[in-house]
Amino acid sequence: MKITVIGLGYIGLPTAILFAKYGHKVTGVDLSPLMTAQLNAGLIHIEEPGLEKDLEEVLLSGNFYASTQPVSADVYIIAVPTPNKTDQYQSCDTSYIEAALASILPYVKAGDTIIVESTIAPRTMVDIVQPMVEKNGFTVGEDIFLAHCPERVLPGNIMHELVHN
Numbered sequence: 423m424k425i426t427v428i429g430l431g432y433i434g435l436p437t438a439i440l441f442a443k444y445g446h447k448v449t450g451v452d453l454s455p456l457m458t459a460q461l462n463a464g465l466i467h468i469e470e471p472g473l474e475k476d477l478e479e480v481l482l483s484g485n486f487y488a489s490t491q492p493v494s495a496d497v498y499i500i501a502v503p504t505p506n507k508t509d510q511y512q513s514c515d516t517s518y519i520e521a522a523l524a525s526i527l528p529y530v531k532a533g534d535t536i537i538v539e540s541t542i543a544p545r546t547m548v549d550i551v552q553p554m555v556e557k558n559g560f561t562v563g564e565d566i567f568l569a570h571c572p573e574r575v576l577p578g579n580i581m582h583e584l585v586h587n
Contacts, residue, residue, distance in 0.1 A: 426451060426495035426529075428522040430461065430488065432468055433539060433573050434501030436580045439473065442480035449495065450488045451525075461488035470580050494529045501539040501573075514543045516550055523551060527558050532565035541572050 423446045427438040430452040438450040452458055457467055464481055466474045480486035492498075502518040519540055530536065538551060547570050552562050560566040575583040 423447070423497060424493075424495040425449070425497045425499065426492050426526065427499045427501060428452075428492065428526060429500065429502035429518075429540075430457065431501065431503070432470075432577065432580070433575070434499070435461075435466070435468060436470060436473060436575075436584060437499060437501060437539070437573070439476045439480055439486060440581065440584050442483070442485035443476060446485065448480070448486050449493045450486065451490065451492050452488065453490060455490050458488035458490055469577075471578060472581060476581065492526045492529055494531070495534070497535045497537065498526045498530065499537045499539055500526075504540045504542055514541070514546070516542065516546060519546075520550065520554065523554050527554070530555075530558070530560070530566065532560070535567040535569065537569045537571055539571055539573055542570065546570075 425441050425446050425448045427434050427448060428451045430450045438448045442448040464478050466477055500519055500522045502522050504514050504518060506512040507515045519538060547568055551568060555562055555566055562568050
């Protein structure tokens with residue numbers, strides 16, 4: 423299976439590496455050319471025990487590659503920040519999710535799955551994500567599948583928790 427992970431931070435990078443360790447072809451996407459070049463050279467930018475060794479393993483296997491551009495995949499995982507706005511409610515800023523989704527939509531095809539990992543408010547999938555996908559001619563639940571699956575992990579134990587939580 424081909425997987426594209428958008429956002430290579432504390433959740434996206436370990437998630438991408440984990441899927442690559444299990445034999446999937448994973449492209450990790452981030453906006454930083456420096457970060458993606460460092461990852462492709464085997465250097466990580468976050469502190470997580472064992473992650474650098476795992477990165478080296480998946481690079482050698484050819485199952486992981488970091489890029490600044492999305493590629494066609496079967497599954498897309500969006501793992502980007504959702505900071506609070508400065509409004510009176512400190513509501514969720516979905517602009518990063520919207521930008522990530524817009525970046526993958528040219529590559530999405532019938533049968534694909536889009537998973538939003540980022541922390542979002544209730545109804546964000548229905549009110550923001552689904553309309554963006556359907557605007558591109560897809561019918562959610564028929565030819566494109568959406569899921570929201572936020573991950574809760576403890577830094578320093580992320581790889582273990584991704585598997586066992």
